[in-house]
Amino acid sequence: MKTYLNLPKRFLGFLPLYIGVEVALGVTILNKCSGLFGILALFTGHPLEFLQWVLYLWSIFSFVVYAQGLFTYSKPSLLVFSQIFIAFSIDTFLTCLFTLWFTNQWYTLEDNTPTQKSIAAAAMQEPNQGASQSFEFVMTIFITLASLIARLYFNFVLASFVQGLLQHPRYMVDYVDVEQELRTQPVWKRVWTRTQIRCLRYSKQLLT
Amino acid sequence: MSSFLHRVFLSERPVYSHIADLETSFDPRISLKRLRRYRPGLSEAAHYAFMAAISLYVFIEFPANFFLKTLCCSFLGLLFLMPATSQFFFNGLPILVWLSLYFMSSYIPDSHRPKITVKVLPAAETILYGDNLSDILATSTNPVLDVLAWLPYGLFHFGAPFVAAAILFVFGPPTCLRGYAHAFGYVNLIGVILQNGFPTAPPWYKSLNGLKAANYSMLASPGGLVRIDELFNMSLYREGFKHSSVVFGAFPSLHSGCATLEALFFSYCFPKLKPLFFVYVCWLWWSTMYLTHHYFVDLVAGSVLSFVMFTYTKYTQLPVDTSLWCRWSYAQVDRYDITKLDPLRANSNDIENVPLRGVEVDFELNSMDETSSRTPSIFDGPTSVSRSSATSNTSLVEYPTEVTVPSPRVNKQRFE
Numbered sequence: 248m249k250t251y252l253n254l255p256k257r258f259l260g261f262l263p264l265y266i267g268v269e270v271a272l273g274v275t276i277l278n279k280c281s282g283l284f285g286i287l288a289l290f291t292g293h294p295l296e297f298l299q300w301v302l303y304l305w306s307i308f309s310f311v312v313y314a315q316g317l318f319t320y321s322k323p324s325l326l327v328f329s330q331i332f333i334a335f336s337i338d339t340f341l342t343c344l345f346t347l348w349f350t351n352q353w354y355t356l357e358d359n360t361p362t363q364k365s366i367a368a369a370a371m372q373e374p375n376q377g378a379s380q381s382f383e384f385v386m387t388i389f390i391t392l393a394s395l396i397a398r399l400y401f402n403f404v405l406a407s408f409v410q411g412l413l414q415h416p417r418y419m420v421d422y423v424d425v426e427q428e429l430r431t432q433p434v435w436k437r438v439w440t441r442t443q444i445r446c447l448r449y450s451k452q453l454l455t
Numbered sequence: 456m457s458s459f460l461h462r463v464f465l466s467e468r469p470v471y472s473h474i475a476d477l478e479t480s481f482d483p484r485i486s487l488k489r490l491r492r493y494r495p496g497l498s499e500a501a502h503y504a505f506m507a508a509i510s511l512y513v514f515i516e517f518p519a520n521f522f523l524k525t526l527c528c529s530f531l532g533l534l535f536l537m538p539a540t541s542q543f544f545f546n547g548l549p550i551l552v553w554l555s556l557y558f559m560s561s562y563i564p565d566s567h568r569p570k571i572t573v574k575v576l577p578a579a580e581t582i583l584y585g586d587n588l589s590d591i592l593a594t595s596t597n598p599v600l601d602v603l604a605w606l607p608y609g610l611f612h613f614g615a616p617f618v619a620a621a622i623l624f625v626f627g628p629p630t631c632l633r634g635y636a637h638a639f640g641y642v643n644l645i646g647v648i649l650q651n652g653f654p655t656a657p658p659w660y661k662s663l664n665g666l667k668a669a670n671y672s673m674l675a676s677p678g679g680l681v682r683i684d685e686l687f688n689m690s691l692y693r694e695g696f697k698h699s700s701v702v703f704g705a706f707p708s709l710h711s712g713c714a715t716l717e718a719l720f721f722s723y724c725f726p727k728l729k730p731l732f733f734v735y736v737c738w739l740w741w742s743t744m745y746l747t748h749h750y751f752v753d754l755v756a757g758s759v760l761s762f763v764m765f766t767y768t769k770y771t772q773l774p775v776d777t778s779l780w781c782r783w784s785y786a787q788v789d790r791y792d793i794t795k796l797d798p799l800r801a802n803s804n805d806i807e808n809v810p811l812r813g814v815e816v817d818f819e820l821n822s823m824d825e826t827s828s829r830t831p832s833i834f835d836g837p838t839s840v841s842r843s844s845a846t847s848n849t850s851l852v853e854y855p856t857e858v859t860v861p862s863p864r865v866n867k868q869r870f871e
Contacts, residue, residue, distance in 0.1 A: 262793070263793055263794065263796075263797040263799070263800075264797075264799060265796070265797055265798055265799070266766070266770070266793065269766060270762075270763065270766060273762045273766070274759050274762065274763075277755050277758045277759055277762065278583075278755055280737070280740070280755075281583075281584040281585075281588060281751055281755075283737065284588045284591070284592065284740070284741065284744065284751065285584065285585060285586065285588060285591065287591065287592060287741075288591045288594075291591055291592060291593075291594040291595050292594055292595055293586075293590065293591040293594040295586070295591075298585070299585045299586055302584075302585045303585070320798075321796055321798060322798060323798050345585065346582055346583065349581055349582045349583075349585055350582045352581065353578050353581045353582055375570075376565065376568075376570060376571060376668075376669065376670040376671050377570060377571055377573070377667075377668025377669050377670060378570040378571060378572040378573075378575075378668070379570070382570065382572065383572050383573070383574040383575055383578070386572060386575045386653075387574070387575050387578040387579055387582070390575065390579045390583075390752075391579060391582050391583065394583060408799070411799040412798075412799070415799060
């Protein structure tokens with residue numbers, strides 16, 4: 248086991264890790280539903296930029312990957328959870344990039360729209376009931392950072408869970424048997440399982 | 456009729472089982488005797504302290520005659536004292552407290568209210584989800600979509616909790632409805648506290664006023680529901696929203712919270728219908744955004760609140776077994792033991808955990824077969840699938856009832 252990894256051994260310090268995995272996957276899956284709704288722009292005619300399409304398609308893909316784990320966290324498969332862990336880690340990295348990009352988008356485009364010109368005047372009329380611009384900014388950044396920090400913590404919980412699976416003899420994977428079994432499987436399942444095997448190898452390198 | 460009901464619901468009732476029985480006595484002395492013996496745990500003490508604090512606040516702040524308020528509380532006290540009524544009112548206490556706080560919300564003086572934010576939600580939504588999904592979905596409207604959106608948002612949402620409670624009471628295991636009432640009450644109560652503590656403008660505000668500062672003299676708008684008024688030639692929503700108790704309460708969405716909670720509880724009790732419940736939540740989410748009542752970030756917040764509350768309720772209150780026909784079919788109710796369920800629990804040095812070839816092969820093959828590897832989860836009936844494990848050290852210990860208690864349902868499968 249890599250000694251430099253100081254991963255959480257309990258979820259929130261007092262709950263078993265599998266409950267953390269259940270919460271992490273549940274919360275993340277709910278967030279990933281955004282892809283399903285974003286893609287509906289195809290039918291509504293709302294214009295989307297290239298990066299928005301990438302975000303929504305990636306959300307749908309990661310939704311599918313995480314959904315496998317939501318049904319198996321109490322009797323986990325190392326292959327499935329390695330794939331989830333790797334996908335979640337990539338997703339965390341991409342989310343940080345998307346967040347930076349869309350933060351820049353919001354504050355460069357939205358703040359220059361004509362409606363902003365009326366803000367100061369409106370705020371003068373009702374100075375005591377509408378939040379100040381600085382409060383709005385602080386709360387937006389707070390929500391953004393809180394969601395990113397929660398996501399990072401969930402990533403560590405997942406890493407710790409997969410590390411636990413890797414160390415547990417019960418969940419060892421016999422590659423030969425897996426490969427043999429794959430011969431009778433359809434192509435998509437072979438590709439999917441080979442991806443899982445690759446993720447398992449990466450997970451081993453990262454966590455053990 | 457009674458023989459029909461007896462045949463349908465009570466024919467499988469285990470002999471000498473009283474677990475599904477209800478209190479029928481109206482004698483307050485029984486409750487008082489129980490109260491003297493009652494020793495609350497830490498979580499129960501915290502629960503009642505929290506309920507008492509909110510109730511006291513509402514009692515003091517609600518602008519009604521002191522005598523009337525006292526009379527009302529005394530009547531409630533009587534209902535809590537009689538066993539036949541207290542069994543419902545004690546378990547529904549969070550719902551009562553939520554409703555009292557919700558209707559009290561419109562009487563909170565403006566000077567005591569926090570400032571209204573109008574930019575936080577659209578900004579957070581763009582940053583986290585790439586765009587305002589509400590804008591995307593409300594770009595084009597038509598009457599068919601209007602009605603389709605109105606059904607879950609304007610109709611089902613208000614009737615669903617009652618229908619869900621009735622179904623869970625009859626077809627769920629005993630204590631399931633208690634868990635639902637607890638979770639439902641807390642989700643709504645926390646939601647209303649958040650809505651009052653962090654007032655946020657819904658998407659219809661942005662459509663009407665842009666991002667200019669809001670004030671509490673503004674009335675709520677029906678958003679897209681105004682089209683329903685026009686369609687049916689009525690002014691139900693135009694008038695109704697003028698009297699809304701929480702005008703700037705977009706975050707979190709309790710429409711989403713309630714729908715998610717109903718879907719989670721139903722998925723727990725009737726796992727075969729999970730996809731249907733998921734579709735219902737997605738339908739309601741779409742309708743709230745289409746009608747410009749919520750941003751996606753509100754919906755996710757409401758659902759996350761429900762999911763966390765459901766998970767807490769599941770591990771602390773809900774019965775493990777939900778597979779039998781109806782509440783009268785159960786011989787006993789077992790709760791979760793979170794330590795014994797832990798898949799990482801077994802000691803690696805334990806001889807039983809040394810991988811055996813046959814066991815490993817079986818496990819790995821199962822792991823690639825989606826249908827056979829589906830295991831209990833929040834979306835799954837805990838005992839509706841095989842509890843067998845690759846090794847034997849947990850399976851018998853985890854669910855002793857499966858071994859020791861014969862299932863009363865031998866012939867009859869629940870219709871799901």
